[in-house]
Amino acid sequence: MRVGIIGAGPTGLFLAGGLARRGHAVTVVDRDTGPGADGRWPRRGVMQFHHAHAFRAPCRTALEAELPGAAARWDEAGAEPTFVTLPDGSRRLMTVLSRRETFETALRAAALAEPGVDFRPGHVDAVLVEDGRAAGLAVDGTTVAADLVLDAAGRSGRATAAVRPAPTAGGDCGIAYVDRQYQLRPGAGPGPLTNPMAWQADLDGYQVILFPHERGIFSVVLLRPTATRALLGLRHAAAFEAACRAVPGLDTWTDPERSRPLTDVLPGGRLFNHYRPQTHPDGRLALPGLVLVGDAVGTTTPNFGRGVTLSLLQAQQLLALVDEHGRDVDALGHAFDAWCDARVRPWVEDHAVMDDGLRRRWRGEDVDLDGPLPSDLVMAAAAVDPAIGAAVGPYAAMLAGPEVLDPVRERARAVYASGWRPAFDEGPDAAELAAVVAGALT
Ligand SMILES: Cc1cc2nc3c(=O)[nH]c(=O)nc-3n(C[C@H](O)[C@H](O)[C@H](O)COP(=O)(O)OP(=O)(O)OC[C@H]3O[C@@H](n4cnc5c(N)ncnc54)[C@H](O)[C@@H]3O)c2cc1C
Incomplete structure (x- = not known):
């Protein structure tokens, strides 16, 4: 297939490399031309680029599976994989210590070096539509024809604003x-x-x-x-x-x-949490042949460092579905929508509940024992009831979704009902x- 990708951030780059390695012809368009000759990369269109980023284990696993050259370049640039020792003595990758700039520079170099990836500097003004289907990209007065268009334009991308559905979950983090x-x-x-x-x-x-x-x-x-x-x-x-x-x-x-x-x-x-489906409320795809992916689908409050992991997990799933559905891009769109609904939306909703709880506690209010118990409070309760801890590990590592905490939420609620509260840390x-x-x- 000819695939047109809007945005060469982590999601677009990962997909460009992965699709090209499968033999597809990829054009990835970004208004940002990449690092300068002196290695500096101002990256004005992505406000969080120079802000703190944490990289959870699934980011690394996804790179090793789909774009091993990027993992190797990341290591060469100084990335520090960090492990935890599990109760059975085995070691599990927990995180990779790295700046976002270091990560994305490595990913960009590896993805754009893949034969079959054409990087086009420019601004995508709109998606071309023919017979009610996405047919390519309008880029600074030129066109890029495509059988499949991917919107990987991030949290504030506007190129598909005319056709995409409104967010169905999330809101301002406050x-x-x-x-x-x-x-x-x-x-x-x-x-x-x-x-x-x-x-x-x-x-x-x-x-x-x-x-x-x-x-x-x-x-x-x-x-x-x-x-x-x-x-x-x-x-x-x-x-x-x-x-x-x-x-x-x-x-x-x-x-x-x-x-x-x-x-x-x-x-x-x-800062806001948002979840955007691929389909309108009546089940129609936003635009047949167009798939939203990465931050364009979901964003979560950054204090837990989940955005890139959630984006690469999506991208990895999308690659698997391209393998499964081939040129049937409508089936691809619906299958990806169902996956995101089950695997991305719960994270966004989880963060919205946590943000709400955090703002309340910051205002001096007590834990709301009648509402949904935020996942950060469930994790904190493991300090009192060790039986909660077993569920916390896979949740914290993003090896399972927030639903993995459901079986222990009532135990955690009982901890708070007993009157226990996590103490504030020392300081003003x-x-x-x-x-x-x-x-x-x-
Ligand atoms: C403050 C903050 C801190 C964060 N911390 C973490 C963290 O610790 N760990 C973590 O995993 N995640 C973190 N995140 C989330 C993470 O930054 C995002 O999940 C990630 O950037 C998503 O990648 P993306 O490729 O989908 O989008 P982006 O990185 O936003 O990339 C989108 C690309 O599309 C391009 N683009 C957009 N529109 C157009 C157009 N019309 N034409 C051409 N190009 C276009 C942009 O130039 C950009 O290059 C944080 C986010 C914020 C806001």
Whole structure:
């Protein structure tokens, strides 16, 4: 088939490489021309590109299965696979420590090197339609003919806006964040970690997450309710650094004697969860011959680092369905829609419930024992009832969907009904942090 792909982000690149390796003729179009000659990659169309990214095991497994050259290049660039030891003594890949830039540079080089992939720099203005079917792409006044069009244009892509269905799940997260990248100085060891993927502190009214990347590089993310305007000043370096000094654990990582900032403080854009099906409510495909994939289908709050994994799992499934359905792209669209409904939508809904619960707790409200119990609270309850822990591992590693927690949700609810609550981590509450911010900016 001739396949036209809108967007050369992780999803579009992975699919381009995987489809070309199957013998399909792929044209992948992106307005971003890639890293500059000096290796720097501003990537203006993807606001989160230089923000913290965590990569869960299924990302790596998907690359090894479909585009092993990308996994090899990622390793050469310094990616650090990290393992956990299971109770039976075996080791399981948990995460790959890497910046997004390092990951995507490796993936891009491997995918675009595949014979059969044609990279076309440009802006996709619309999908060409013939006889009610997708027939290709309109790119800056030229056309690209295609038997199958894939919309891998990410969370804010507009090229298919005229035909695609409205989201059916999700909403605004109500969470705002700022982010800064650092690197440990030579000889300085890492600070504390909560798990192999991150260090996290849940404080009264806000959250801090630190993601280690490759070669001692790490990102610090400060998350707050969008409504807490008093913490807006965190976007200024002086206030961000003062906050780093004030939070125990974070002060160890960011001690100027031990690490140095690599970037400015990067304010985040609007965060939302969304799930978009391939079909309208009456069951019709958005446009026969067009398939949405990756962030175009679903986005989740980034604090759990699930977006790329969810995108590559989708892309991997789409490749399997292309193998199964061949040129019957209508059957492909419906089969992929059914898979996304079962495997992507639950993650989006899971995050919407967690965000709602987090915002409530940040407002000082108690756990709502009558509503759905958010999955992060189910995980926390494993500290009290170890029987919950067995379900948590596959959920946390994204080896199973949120439904794997269903059998233990009532046990977790019983833990909260007993009066137990997870304690806040040590450090200033939101009002005290606001005073730290104000003090740093006067
Ligand atoms: C703040 C933040 C932090 C995140 N942290 C994590 C994390 O820790 N771990 C994780 O796994 N995920 C994380 N994510 C999610 C992750 O960034 C996304 O899941 C991922 O970018 C999805 O890849 P994609 O290829 O589908 O879309 P994108 O990466 O958005 O790529 C889309 C591409 O399409 C191109 N494009 C769009 N429209 C057009 C057009 N009309 N013509 C030509 N080109 C076009 C864009 O230039 C872009 O290159 C985070 C997201 C945010 C917002």
